[in-house]
Structure formats: structure tokens, C-alpha cells
Amino acid sequence: MKVDVSNPLWRFRGITSTAMFFFAYLYLPIVILLALSFNENKLATIWTGFTTDWYVTALSNDDMLRAAKNSIIVAVSATILATIAATFAAMGMARGRFRGEVGVSAMLVLPLLVPEIVTAIATLLFFVALGIKLGLITVIIAHTVFCIPFAYLPIRARLEGMDPALAEAANDLYANEWQAFRRVTMPLLWPGILSGAMLSFIISLDDFVISYFVGGAGATTLPIYIFGMIRIGITPEVNAVSAMMLIVSIVFVSVSFLIDRIRY
Amino acid sequence: MSEVVISARSVSKIFGSGADKVTALDAVSVDIFQNEFFTMLGPSGCGKTTLLRLIGGFEEASSGKILLEGNELNDLPPYKRPINTVFQSYALFPHLTVRQNITFGLEMQGIDRAKANHRADEMLELVRLAQYGDRVPSQLSGGQQQRIALARALAPAPKVLLLDEPLSALDLKLRKEMQVELKRLQTETGITFVFVTHDQEEALAMSDRIAVMQFGKIQQIGAPREIYDEPTDRFVADFIGDSNFLPGNLVAAANGKHALTLANQHVIELPSVRSGQKTGDVTISIRPERLGLVAENLADQTHLMGSVKSVIYFGTDTTYEIDLGNDQTVKVRTQNGTGAMDDFGRGERVGVHVPADAIRVLVD
Incomplete structure (x- = not known):
């Protein structure tokens, strides 16, 4: 690592070791989980040798695959719905000032702050009160709601950095509202939209609490399945499934981050 | 006297309502003629940009009429007006090349690609940036972006070109160069230029006629020499020179x-x-x-x-x-x-x- 000597932080003695300690604190458990997923021993915590068998076992487990399939169905549907809603919301909010703008803005991101258990119970009660049968559909609806702010924020940030004169310039050059959106706004906005979509996907894939409450029988998602597995005991198979989820998450978050850095 | 292209008839624009009400334009009437370099000059907040945006269709008049060659423009959106704008920020499309920027308006008008590209080359020639067609805007200097913005706005051969303080972001030397350039483009294309500025020297140097504005009203209108030598009121005498x-x-x-x-x-x-x-x-x-x-x-x-x-x-x-x-x-x-x-x-x-x-x- 190259050290910038002009950074005043380096004048504190022990800054390196302190930082190392906290990074270890954050990432060591994950590293151990990854390592143990290759452990030959059936007891997850005792290392006896290297194997990739647990990945094979996990990938040939029909229940696990069904849960994974459910997770992907939910995540893809929620992502598409949330991203569309978030794009419209962001464009509406960027359009100009109006009465109550601050309130609407706060309501859009409020789901980020409400304790998840509260949302979960409220949503469950809501579905029950309306007499909607719990299942994948209810999970998708609930996920869409909490994914909206995750999709909204990067899109809004993109729009904020966009010169409002660009859309006007498109109109000025004979493009109607739709053409201006398709030819100018959309191409400039897509990194934000894609980044927001990928974040939504991961948030949905990861969700446990809400899925647990509003998913009925047959709507078992991967986190719920993993939770079920560890009630029997932490096996290397659980580690392998978790590791695979981790890798998918890292890939998506990194790509989302990189896309968001695209600048013209 | 040549023909009237743009005509404003007691146009008012009021922003907000109640206590926050701001009258940006107060019953302004003006005729702008064919092939004229017409400048609206005034301090910030005098209504000059509002009037420009009303002509361009980006704002709606609260009352009054704006006519283009005798036809009312009020209800037409910007994309149905044969009027183009050079924006203060240039507003070049950053994801398109210079050539694509210039052909944008032509394509939207349904002109085929070959013709549009040919026109773009003509325009690049006109603004003396012939070899820059394949670059993207971020690779150009401020002065070059300015020229491309002009080329893009002139390409569809509008009846009127609106310029919203286009030189304000340039340094003094470049600004002087662009003043000469703008005047040349106006003379060569014969298009009516409506120019907005707060810089009186710029206005005097380039304009055929100047409208000096204050508090949403036109205080005086006339040739640069008239405005300079025969100011009617203290504001005009003070603001110009x-x-x-x-x-x-x-x-x-x-x-x-x-x-x-x-x-x-x-x-x-x-x-x-x-x-x-x-x-x-x-x-x-x-x-x-x-x-x-x-x-x-x-x-x-x-x-x-x-x-x-x-x-x-x-x-x-x-x-x-x-x-x-x-x-x-x-x-x-x-x-x-x-x-x-x-x-x-x-x-x-x-x-x-x-x-x-x-x-x-x-x-x-």
C-alpha cells in the first residue's frame, strides 16, 4: 500500500495496527466461514482436510435448489418492480419544487429506517386483513416495498448531477417528451438505474425477517432455508451455501459500485 | 423596415403565488425583426432570461401573447417551435459525439442520416471545428463546446436562435473572440439572433438593437449608439457605460x-x-x-x-x-x-x- 505522508492520520502511532484489528473484526468470521466450507470433516468446526464435496452436496440438494429458485424469482420480480417505481419517483422528484416535497422525499426513504420486524408484522397483518393468501406473491409485494428506497437513491443521485438544461435542449431540438427521455435522459440515467437495480436484487436476496413473516408454505427462500438447516446444526453444507450466497452478493455489489462510477 | 419575426404583446410572467409572488415580466411588448441581432440587456432578475424562455417555450406566459411571424406560439411545446437555443451551460449531450450532437435535431425532424451528417459537416466547417466531429464533448475546451452548441442549434436552420448568456463562462480573451465569431455567424446565416446578456460591452459590440431591461420591463430599446448617446432615464445611462x-x-x-x-x-x-x-x-x-x-x-x-x-x-x-x-x-x-x-x-x-x-x- 502506498502511504501518502502528507495525510495527518499517519502521525498517530498505532494507526496501522488499529485499522488491521478492525478489518479483522469485520472480515475474519467470513474468511473462516469460507475456509470451513472446504472442510472435509462433518463437524463444521474441526479441520481435517480439504474437499469441495460440500458444494456438490449443496448443489444436488433439491430443497436447497427450490429455495434458491424461489429467492431468485422473488429478487428478480421485486427488483424490476421496485426499479421502475423508483425511476418514476426520482424523475418526478427532480422535476421541480412543490408543496410537501420534503415530506414526500422522507417517505420515499423511510422504509430504510423503520425496524424490519415492524414492517414485517405490519405487512403480515395487512395481507391477513385483506384475506390475501400468503405465498411467493406476498413476498414479492413486500420485497418491492423495501427495495424501492435502495433503487431510488442511486437514481436520484444521478438525476441530481444531471444538467436540467439537457432535457430542455432535447426538447428544443424537436424531441418530444418521450423521445427526450429515450434519447437523452435514459442513456445518462442507466448507470444509476442499473446500480439501483443490483442493490435491490441483493437486498431482496438477503432478506430474512420479512420473508419469514409473509412467506407462506412453499415460499421458502434461501435465507429461510439456511436458517432451517442450522437449527439441525452447523454443517459444512450450510457453510458452502452461505459462501455461494456471499460470492453472488460480492459480485453484484461490486458491479453496482463500478457502474455507479461511470461518468461522462 | 424588414419583417417582424417575433412579437411579444403585453407578455407577463408571474412566478409563485400569494406572498411569494414574483413578477418576472410586466406587460412587455416588443417586435424583433428578420435578420436582426437583438440583445436583451439588464442586471440579473430583470426578466431577460424569462422572456427568452417564453420565446423558446420553456415557460408559459401568465398573460399576453407571443407570435412567430404572426402566428400565436403560446400553446406550442418547444419541440414544435422552429426556434433553437444555445444554453448558458451549453447542454451538449455528454453521451453523444460532437457529430451526433449536431445531427440530433435534424434526426428528430426526420431528416435522413446521410443528409444530416452532411449538414453536420457543414456546421462544423462553419464554426471552424471540422476535424472534431468524432470527439465527445468532455474532450473539448469551453470555447470549443460553445462553438459546438452553436453548430447544434444552427443545424436545423431555425427561424430564430436564442442565446442565453452563452459567453459568460468564457475568459475575457475568448469572450472577445466569440463576440466577433457570433456576429460573423449571424451575418453569414442571416438567422435572427436573440441574445441575452448582462454585459453592456458585449451588447454594444454585437447588437443591431438593444432592449435594456429592469424590473421585468423594457426601459429603452434602440440601436447601440442610440442607447449609449441618448439614454432616456438614469438607469439606462448608469447601466450602459x-x-x-x-x-x-x-x-x-x-x-x-x-x-x-x-x-x-x-x-x-x-x-x-x-x-x-x-x-x-x-x-x-x-x-x-x-x-x-x-x-x-x-x-x-x-x-x-x-x-x-x-x-x-x-x-x-x-x-x-x-x-x-x-x-x-x-x-x-x-x-x-x-x-x-x-x-x-x-x-x-x-x-x-x-x-x-x-x-x-x-x-x-
Whole structure:
């Protein structure tokens, strides 16, 4: 690592070791989980040798695959719905000032702050009160709601950095509202939209609490399945499934981050 | 007189409502002619940009009408008006190449690609950036982006080109170059330019006619020389160039002329004043360069007597501040290097020569 000597932080003695300690604190458990997923021993915590068998076992487990399939169905549907809603919301909010703008803005991101258990119970009660049968559909609806702010924020940030004169310039050059959106706004906005979509996907894939409450029988998602597995005991198979989820998450978050850095 | 292209008929624009109500334009009427370089000049908040945006279709008038060649424009969106704009921020599409930027408007009009590309090359030639077609805007300097913005707006051959302070982001030298460039483009294309600026020098240098605006109203409208030499009110005289303002007393004389008393000492006969000019206490304006200085021993009753308060040397000219007594001072600007005038030092008594035809009696 190259050290910038002009950074005043380096004048504190022990800054390196302190930082190392906290990074270890954050990432060591994950590293151990990854390592143990290759452990030959059936007891997850005792290392006896290297194997990739647990990945094979996990990938040939029909229940696990069904849960994974459910997770992907939910995540893809929620992502598409949330991203569309978030794009419209962001464009509406960027359009100009109006009465109550601050309130609407706060309501859009409020789901980020409400304790998840509260949302979960409220949503469950809501579905029950309306007499909607719990299942994948209810999970998708609930996920869409909490994914909206995750999709909204990067899109809004993109729009904020966009010169409002660009859309006007498109109109000025004979493009109607739709053409201006398709030819100018959309191409400039897509990194934000894609980044927001990928974040939504991961948030949905990861969700446990809400899925647990509003998913009925047959709507078992991967986190719920993993939770079920560890009630029997932490096996290397659980580690392998978790590791695979981790890798998918890292890939998506990194790509989302990189896309968001695209600048013209 | 050539044909009227744009006509505003008592156009008002009110932003907000209730206590936050702001009248940006107050019943403005103006005719802009074919092939004219028309400038709207004024301080920020005077309504010049609002009027431009109304012509472009980006804002809706609260009342009044805007006509293009006699047809009402009010309800037409920007994309249905044969009017193009050069935006203050240029607003070049960052994801498109320079050529794609220029052909954008043409494609939207349904012109086929080959023709559009050909037109783009013509436009690049016109703004002298022929080899830059394949670059993207971020690879261009501010001045080059400015030219591309012009090329893009001129490509569809609009009836009117609107320019919203397009030179304000450029440094002084580049700005002077672009002023010449803009004037050339206007003459070469024959398109009516409606230019908005707060820079009076820019306005004087380029315009066929200038509308000086303040508080949402047009204060005066005319050729640069008219605006400069014959300002009607204090605001115009003050905003355009330097002016001396002096209180005076105007008395109508029997022969149809008027006698003006300045600084309680000096009577000047004015051959003519504006019709309907009220007499009594008035304010007059005089440009500093129209005044002259003579040494005390050469002064006579036709001079205003005073003493030199300060001398500022500007290279091409020198500005003297002359104290006339009674808290009245005037600035006198003399051209250097003509040898016509001696140097005067601080504190020296001098006579100020005031030619009658340099005096403008202002409307209060």
C-alpha cells in the first residue's frame, strides 16, 4: 500500500495496527466461514482436510435448489418492480419544487429506517386483513416495498448531477417528451438505474425477517432455508451455501459500485 | 423596415403565488425583426432570461401573447417551435459525439442520416471545428463546446436562435473572440439572433438593437449608439457605460430653446429637449469622454470651475475626478497620446468644458 505522508492520520502511532484489528473484526468470521466450507470433516468446526464435496452436496440438494429458485424469482420480480417505481419517483422528484416535497422525499426513504420486524408484522397483518393468501406473491409485494428506497437513491443521485438544461435542449431540438427521455435522459440515467437495480436484487436476496413473516408454505427462500438447516446444526453444507450466497452478493455489489462510477 | 419575426404583446410572467409572488415580466411588448441581432440587456432578475424562455417555450406566459411571424406560439411545446437555443451551460449531450450532437435535431425532424451528417459537416466547417466531429464533448475546451452548441442549434436552420448568456463562462480573451465569431455567424446565416446578456460591452459590440431591461420591463430599446448617446432615464445611462449625473435647473426660453443651469453657476443653452420635457429641477447625464479640461488661466464663463480630486491612468485614457463644490463631482475621461490636453495634478484648479450636445436631460 502506498502511504501518502502528507495525510495527518499517519502521525498517530498505532494507526496501522488499529485499522488491521478492525478489518479483522469485520472480515475474519467470513474468511473462516469460507475456509470451513472446504472442510472435509462433518463437524463444521474441526479441520481435517480439504474437499469441495460440500458444494456438490449443496448443489444436488433439491430443497436447497427450490429455495434458491424461489429467492431468485422473488429478487428478480421485486427488483424490476421496485426499479421502475423508483425511476418514476426520482424523475418526478427532480422535476421541480412543490408543496410537501420534503415530506414526500422522507417517505420515499423511510422504509430504510423503520425496524424490519415492524414492517414485517405490519405487512403480515395487512395481507391477513385483506384475506390475501400468503405465498411467493406476498413476498414479492413486500420485497418491492423495501427495495424501492435502495433503487431510488442511486437514481436520484444521478438525476441530481444531471444538467436540467439537457432535457430542455432535447426538447428544443424537436424531441418530444418521450423521445427526450429515450434519447437523452435514459442513456445518462442507466448507470444509476442499473446500480439501483443490483442493490435491490441483493437486498431482496438477503432478506430474512420479512420473508419469514409473509412467506407462506412453499415460499421458502434461501435465507429461510439456511436458517432451517442450522437449527439441525452447523454443517459444512450450510457453510458452502452461505459462501455461494456471499460470492453472488460480492459480485453484484461490486458491479453496482463500478457502474455507479461511470461518468461522462 | 424588414419583417417582424417575433412579437411579444403585453407578455407577463408571474412566478409563485400569494406572498411569494414574483413578477418576472410586466406587460412587455416588443417586435424583433428578420435578420436582426437583438440583445436583451439588464442586471440579473430583470426578466431577460424569462422572456427568452417564453420565446423558446420553456415557460408559459401568465398573460399576453407571443407570435412567430404572426402566428400565436403560446400553446406550442418547444419541440414544435422552429426556434433553437444555445444554453448558458451549453447542454451538449455528454453521451453523444460532437457529430451526433449536431445531427440530433435534424434526426428528430426526420431528416435522413446521410443528409444530416452532411449538414453536420457543414456546421462544423462553419464554426471552424471540422476535424472534431468524432470527439465527445468532455474532450473539448469551453470555447470549443460553445462553438459546438452553436453548430447544434444552427443545424436545423431555425427561424430564430436564442442565446442565453452563452459567453459568460468564457475568459475575457475568448469572450472577445466569440463576440466577433457570433456576429460573423449571424451575418453569414442571416438567422435572427436573440441574445441575452448582462454585459453592456458585449451588447454594444454585437447588437443591431438593444432592449435594456429592469424590473421585468423594457426601459429603452434602440440601436447601440442610440442607447449609449441618448439614454432616456438614469438607469439606462448608469447601466450602459459610465455617466456623470448632475442636478440642474431647466427653464424654457422664448425662442423655443431651453436654458439649463448647472452647479448654480453656469447657464447652457440647449437647442432642443425631448418633447413634453418638464422644466424646473432635473437630472442630466453626460458621458465622461464628452467633457474636456482646460487650465484655470484659460477658462472662461463657458467652463464649470473645479479642482482635480483624483487622477487615474488607464493606459489608453486618463480619468480625472473634478470637484465642482457643493458635493458635486464629475468624471472627465481624456484620451492619452493626442497631445491635446496637458496633464493635471491633484488639487489643481481647472475649467470643465461641457458641450451642449453632450447633455441628456433624463426622464425621472
